[in-house]
Amino acid sequence: MKIIEDIIEMQRYVTQLRWEGKIIGFVPTMGALHKGHLSLMEHAKNESDHVVVSIFVNPAQFGPKEDYKEYPRDMEGDTEKIAYVGVDTLFTPSVSAIYPEGYRTYIEVKDLSDVMCGRARPGHLRGVATVVLKLFNIVKPHKAFFGQKDFQQTVIIKKMVEDLNSDVDVVVLPTVREEDGLAMSSRNQYLGPEERKSATVLYRSLEEARLLFNKGERSAELLRYTIIKIFKSEPSVLLEYVAIVNPKTLEEVKEAEEGTVIALAARIGKTRLIDNIVL
Amino acid sequence: MKIIEDIIEMQRYVTQLRWEGKIIGFVPTMGALHKGHLSLMEHAKNESDHVVVSIFVNPAQFGPKEDYKEYPRDMEGDTEKIAYVGVDTLFTPSVSAIYPEGYRTYIEVKDLSDVMCGRARPGHLRGVATVVLKLFNIVKPHKAFFGQKDFQQTVIIKKMVEDLNSDVDVVVLPTVREEDGLAMSSRNQYLGPEERKSATVLYRSLEEARLLFNKGERSAELLRYTIIKIFKSEPSVLLEYVAIVNPKTLEEVKEAEEGTVIALAARIGKTRLIDNIVL
Numbered sequence: 307m308k309i310i311e312d313i314i315e316m317q318r319y320v321t322q323l324r325w326e327g328k329i330i331g332f333v334p335t336m337g338a339l340h341k342g343h344l345s346l347m348e349h350a351k352n353e354s355d356h357v358v359v360s361i362f363v364n365p366a367q368f369g370p371k372e373d374y375k376e377y378p379r380d381m382e383g384d385t386e387k388i389a390y391v392g393v394d395t396l397f398t399p400s401v402s403a404i405y406p407e408g409y410r411t412y413i414e415v416k417d418l419s420d421v422m423c424g425r426a427r428p429g430h431l432r433g434v435a436t437v438v439l440k441l442f443n444i445v446k447p448h449k450a451f452f453g454q455k456d457f458q459q460t461v462i463i464k465k466m467v468e469d470l471n472s473d474v475d476v477v478v479l480p481t482v483r484e485e486d487g488l489a490m491s492s493r494n495q496y497l498g499p500e501e502r503k504s505a506t507v508l509y510r511s512l513e514e515a516r517l518l519f520n521k522g523e524r525s526a527e528l529l530r531y532t533i534i535k536i537f538k539s540e541p542s543v544l545l546e547y548v549a550i551v552n553p554k555t556l557e558e559v560k561e562a563e564e565g566t567v568i569a570l571a572a573r574i575g576k577t578r579l580i581d582n583i584v585l
Numbered sequence: 586m587k588i589i590e591d592i593i594e595m596q597r598y599v600t601q602l603r604w605e606g607k608i609i610g611f612v613p614t615m616g617a618l619h620k621g622h623l624s625l626m627e628h629a630k631n632e633s634d635h636v637v638v639s640i641f642v643n644p645a646q647f648g649p650k651e652d653y654k655e656y657p658r659d660m661e662g663d664t665e666k667i668a669y670v671g672v673d674t675l676f677t678p679s680v681s682a683i684y685p686e687g688y689r690t691y692i693e694v695k696d697l698s699d700v701m702c703g704r705a706r707p708g709h710l711r712g713v714a715t716v717v718l719k720l721f722n723i724v725k726p727h728k729a730f731f732g733q734k735d736f737q738q739t740v741i742i743k744k745m746v747e748d749l750n751s752d753v754d755v756v757v758l759p760t761v762r763e764e765d766g767l768a769m770s771s772r773n774q775y776l777g778p779e780e781r782k783s784a785t786v787l788y789r790s791l792e793e794a795r796l797l798f799n800k801g802e803r804s805a806e807l808l809r810y811t812i813i814k815i816f817k818s819e820p821s822v823l824l825e826y827v828a829i830v831n832p833k834t835l836e837e838v839k840e841a842e843e844g845t846v847i848a849l850a851a852r853i854g855k856t857r858l859i860d861n862i863v864l
Contacts (some may be wrong), residue, residue, distance in 0.1 A: 315754060317750070409748055410697065411693070412695065413690065413691075414690070416689040435690075440750050443751050444750045471597060471719050471722040520612035555687075577759075584652055
């Protein structure tokens with residue numbers, strides 16, 4: 307596996323690969339890799355000739371009081387996992403290369419960035435959109451792979467790509483879960499044993515809402531109420547929001563329908579987790 | 586000359602040209618072409634294998650009370666001029682294709698967009714940056730050519746390209762002027778005969794400041810004072826700003842030096858004109 311740290315070297319390398327007719331698949335990550343990431347890489351392998359994975363913990367998407375410094379980093383372990391999956395190139399730029407002194411350009415995807423996670427984390431989605439556009443310009447992929455767990459992020463990236471006439475094909479793949487349903491996340495490792503058990507309430511409540519929906523319930527108010535009720539049975543978990551939304555506009559719906567997304571965020575101690583399902 | 590209106594067709598066409606190893610030169614315009622534009626196209630021809638010119642009057646860079654509707658349009662005359670110069674492809678997208686319903690993604694180049702013209706025209710430079718990035722993603726040029734007359738715009742585009750790791754080479758070429766020094770501009774045609782005469786005050790005042798600088802004057806305050814004094818002799822022309830700035834950061838300097846830029850904007854009746862010189 308080739309490891310590239312330099313931006314210009316990465317650009318030249320993929321330009322050459324494109325020239326040779328190779329289809330480039332790209333999986334951008336912040337490292338601390340779990341099975342969700344590895345599943346994205348497997349998919350990328352199946353759908354492209356050359357897979358690039360990036361590891362970059364993006365300061366622009368963390369708020370000043372958030373866990374940028376504490377965010378788990380394990381370059382050695384990650385490199386092993388990525389090589390094992392059979393990725394072709396690992397791109398590991400430095401923070402000072404991505405955001406050199408005097409950096410001042412940001413991508414704003416209006417409306418979609420202010421709701422849901424954007425409300426609790428102002429600037430977060432601007433930081434995500436900006437780094438993803440930069441990485442797309444560096445890695446020049448034909449296809450890029452994202453997990454559905456970060457649902458709002460995927461909606462914003464798709465909208466950005468569409469609006470800016472970027473011709474990257476954004477592929478969103480299902481959330482990979484632990485056996486008890488907890489969505490895989492690099493932040494799960496923050497959880498103590500008791501917190502880890504309580505954390506299953508995110509998925510349990512979503513599945514309960516899905517069950518109701520499948521039985522014919524369409525009222526978003528009632529679905530939301532069901533989720534809130536289940537969270538009340540886990541008082542150590544603080545529900546931050548439940549959003550029942552149109553999957554493209556992220557606007558709240560009154561009546562759920564097939565394709566409607568239920569997304570939520572919750573805090574367990576200092577750890578903030580998110581999850582979502584598509585009805 | 587090939588004329589393309591469709592975005593996807595344009596993307597496919599240039600992808601094919603790039604594949605064939607052609608160097609793509611690009612001149613984005615808002616039409617109403619004058620000798621300044623044509624000079625950019627001539628340069629593009631000399632420095633590339635295939636020249637694309639776009640004509641698109643960009644609503645996102647006009648304020649609600651500005652001259653978007655009145656902005657001169659002459660597609661037929663423009664097409665003739667472009668063909669005469671020997672441009673290979675003319676790209677003429679529609680407004681609804683560039684900004685379809687639900688469009689919501691914008692590029693913000695912080696700090697550089699709030700000063701000078703950005704102060705009088707809030708949102709203007711955001712609109713410029715956004716459409717230029719979109720056009721770059723559609724036309725995929727190796728090199729793009731801009732006139733120095735829109736100095737702040739060129740600084741912002743260069744900064745955006747650098748920050749977003751776009752690998753377009755931004756080439757800025759000297760302002761083309763009428764015989765009496767007035768910078769060529771599509772908006773010059775708004776001027777009545779008397780206004781046209783008064784308009785030379787922009788360049789005259791800049792040249793006077795340059796003369797002083799060449800004689801050894803370095804005080805930005807004094808250079809500014811000289812310009813203001815000359816404008817007072819043309820009371821029909823309203824000076825909006827004089828900025829004596831670092832050419833990269835656009836920060837006001839106290840001491841002018843080689844490379845310092847003096848830029849100004851002025852109103853004559855309803856017409857807003859800009860000009861600048863590099864010391």
